[in-house]
Amino acid sequence: MDTAIKIFYYVARVFFFLAFIYLVLVILLRIYWNFKSKRMRGKPLPLLDGEFSRLKKGKGMVYFFSPTCKPCKEMEPIIKKLSRDAKIKVVRVDVNKKPELARKFGVLATPCEILTKDGKIVKIFLGPATEGDIRKALEL
Incomplete structure (x- = not known):
């Protein structure tokens, strides 16, 4: 029983670590896109044909x-x-x-x-x- 609890805690830690990394990546992507979209304002469209x-x-x-x-x-x-x-x-x-x-x-x-x-x-x-x-x- 003790081994099962250790495995559960290990899996839970891995899951929360991966969820945290995913959340950080999503937030960084939104910050990057916000910065990029502000830089593009006022510029001409890349294609006008x-x-x-x-x-x-x-x-x-x-x-x-x-x-x-x-x-x-x-x-x-x-x-x-x-x-x-x-x-x-x-x-x-x-x-x-x-x-x-x-x-x-x-x-x-x-x-x-x-x-x-x-x-x-x-x-x-x-x-x-x-x-x-x-x-x-x-x-x-």
Whole structure:
């Protein structure tokens, strides 16, 4: 019985250590992404050709998504509503089909919304965002 308790405590310590490391990595990733997104504000979009040429003038959004991502599926109605809006041009990018494009923009996770104004990055949302947050960031 004494050996079973020692094994249990050993497994519990290993589990909590791994959980702690995971938590620290997640926090560091969020800090890194926050720093990176602040550095990108005000800079021009890396691509302004093809379908991205629509974003040269006016307000727009580059929406990176994955069809298998549950938060991306929850964002779909918001994105469709905003794309119907005449003032916002939305370019949707499937990261499974265009991973090189996601790398070029520095996207680490989906969903990711990059808000633009006249071809320059205004704000970056990592993860799902509400319609109100997006409209507020674009000052609609």
